[in-house]
Each structure stands twice: as C-alpha cells, then as structure tokens.
Amino acid sequence: MEYQTIAITIESRIENISLAGMVIKTLCSAAKLSEMDAYMVEVSAVEAVTNSIQHAYANEPGHDVQIVFSLDAGGITIKICDRGIPLDPQILEQKKMSSLEVNPDDIEGIPEGGRGLAIINEVMDRVAYTSDQGKNCMIMEKRIESP
Amino acid sequence: MEIRKETIQDVDVLALEGRLDASLAKQLKSQVQDLIGAGRINMVVDLEAVDFLDSSGLGSLVAALRSVNKLNGDIKLASLQEPVRVIIELTRLHRVFEIFGNAAEAVESF
Numbered sequence: 001m002e003y004q005t006i007a008i009t010i011e012s013r014i015e016n017i018s019l020a021g022m023v024i025k026t027l028c029s030a031a032k033l034s035e036m037d038a039y040m041v042e043v044s045a046v047e048a049v050t051n052s053i054q055h056a057y058a059n060e061p062g063h064d065v066q067i068v069f070s071l072d073a074g075g076i077t078i079k080i081c082d083r084g085i086p087l088d089p090q091i092l093e094q095k096k097m098s099s100l101e102v103n104p105d106d107i108e109g110i111p112e113g114g115r116g117l118a119i120i121n122e123v124m125d126r127v128a129y130t131s132d133q134g135k136n137c138m139i140m141e142k143r144i145e146s147p
Numbered sequence: 148m149e150i151r152k153e154t155i156q157d158v159d160v161l162a163l164e165g166r167l168d169a170s171l172a173k174q175l176k177s178q179v180q181d182l183i184g185a186g187r188i189n190m191v192v193d194l195e196a197v198d199f200l201d202s203s204g205l206g207s208l209v210a211a212l213r214s215v216n217k218l219n220g221d222i223k224l225a226s227l228q229e230p231v232r233v234i235i236e237l238t239r240l241h242r243v244f245e246i247f248g249n250a251a252e253a254v255e256s257f
Contacts, residue, residue, distance in 0.1 A: 014168075014169045014170045014173065015170055017168050017169050017170055018165070018166050018168055018170060021166060021168060021199060022166075036229075036230070036233065039230045039233070042199070043199075043200075043201050043234065046168060046199075046201050047201055047202055050168070050169050050201070050202075050203055053169075054169065100237065100238050100239050101239055102238075102239045102240065102242060102243055104242045104243050107212060107213055107216045107243065108213060108216070108217075110209055110212075110213070110243060111209070112206045112209050112210045112213070113202065113203075113206045114202075115202035115205060115206070115238055116201070116202040116203075118238075119201075119202055119234070119237065119238065122237060123237070
C-alpha cells in the first residue's frame with residue numbers, strides 16, 4: 001500500500017505545543033477525514049505531545065519530542081515519541097478504563113487532570129504504547145470511513 | 148495567545164484568544180488566581196476566539212471553577228465554537244459549567 005510519512009521534532013517546551021498542533025492540523029487537512037475527525041486527531045496528538053513534555057521530561061526543556069505522521073488509503077497513523085520516563089503500564093491501563101463521567105453536585109471531587117489518555121482512547125480507532133531501549137512511543141490510528 | 152479582561156456589572160469577563168492548550172492554560176490559571184487574590188470570584192470565560200481546547204485547557208477551567216466555588220463564586224462559559232463544545236461534551240463538563248451563547252448573557256445570569 002502506498003503511504004506518505006513526515007516526521008518533525010520539537011523541543012520539550014510547552015510553548016511548542018501550539019506549533020506542533022498547528023502542523024498536525026495542516027497535515028490532517030490533507031487526509032480525507034471529516035472536519036470533526038481531523039480535529040479529534042489533532043486533539044489526540046496534542047495530548048500525547050503534552051504528555052511527553054510534562055510527564056516523560058517533567059517540563060525540562062532541551063529534549064526531543066518526535067512526531068511522525070503517516071497517511072495511507074486506510075487512514076492516519078500518528079506516532080509521538082520521547083526518550084524520557086516511560087508511562088507506567090499499570091497507570092496506562094487504569095487511564096484507558098477511567099471514565100469521563102463527572103458528578104456536577106461535587107465540584108471539589110472533579111479532577112483537574114487525567115483526561116488526556118481517556119480522550120485519546122475515546123476518539124482514536126487504535127492506540128498503542130511502546131517502550132523499547134529508552135524510546136517511548138504513543139501510536140494512534142484513525143481510519144478513514146469509506147464513502 | 149492572549150487574555151483580555153473586562154469588568155461588567157461586577158463580573159470579570161476573561162476573553163481568551165487562540166489555542167487553549169497547556170501554554171494558555173498556565174496563563175489562565177495565573178490570571179484567575181490573581182483575581183481571586185483581589186477578592187474577585189464571579190467570572191465569565193469568553194471562548195469566542197478559541198478554536199482549540201484540550202485536556203490541559205479543560206484542567207485550567209476546572210481548577211478555576213473549584214477555586215471560586217470554595218468562596219461561593221462561579222465561573223460561566225460563553226460563545227463556544229463547535230470543536231470546543233464537542234470536547235466539553237465528550238468530557239461531560241457541560242454538566243458542570245453553565246454555558247451561554249454570548250458573554251453578555253453569561254454576565255446577566257449572575
């Protein structure tokens with residue numbers, strides 16, 4: 001199957017998250033996704049980039065976050081990689097299962113964070129996380145619906 | 148990315164512009180804490196010019212709401228663009244925040 005791939009690298013600074021997001025948005029516009037699906041891919045990629053910067057590198061600048069965007073006839077694959085602290089597989093599983101439900105009568109009980117992985121799992125068709133020889137990658141796929 | 152503040156009928160309206168991701172979220176949290184420090188607890192966050200919202204942005208809105216809620220204040224949201232509305236609904240936070248079509252309506256509701 002023919003495919004197109006582009007890789008970009010950003011430094012681990014939160015100011016660079018917007019830049020990465022805008023590039024991903026432009027790349028998504030090249031795929032035959034609905035406007036809303038393209039937006040969901042953009043959000044998921046930004047969540048993974050933010051996770052690499054804030055958790056893998058603990059907000060320390062000077063490290064690389066790699067974004068690999070691949071497009072083929074079946075859909076889009078985005079891989080976000082870092083060489084920081086890997087996600088704990090147990091936490092990853094818990095977050096995957098965590099609910100986005102909230103209790104509006106208990107404002108204090110609503111968590112400030114922890115929605116990123118739940119959003120990714122909700123909106124992407126396939127999500128995987130690998131950690132090998134110090135390189136951690138979040139791999140996310142969105143399939144293109146046939147007309 | 149910027150935040151403009153205007154006070155209308157004793158309610159502070161924070162008009163955000165750009166992408167509400169981790170970077171702008173940090174600015175929003177800091178501005179809300181400054182307002183709370185000055186005794187201001189009723190706010191409207193106007194999202195008319197925000198075309199991107201992620202979990203960091205949502206986290207800053209939740210943190211702001213929790214802070215003012217402890218002081219019997221409130222934070223209401225106004226003018227959501229479609230992608231922003233979808234993320235708020237996906238994360239069920241439309242059940243927590245009061246949402247209005249525009250900032251003037253949100254101010255009037257206090």
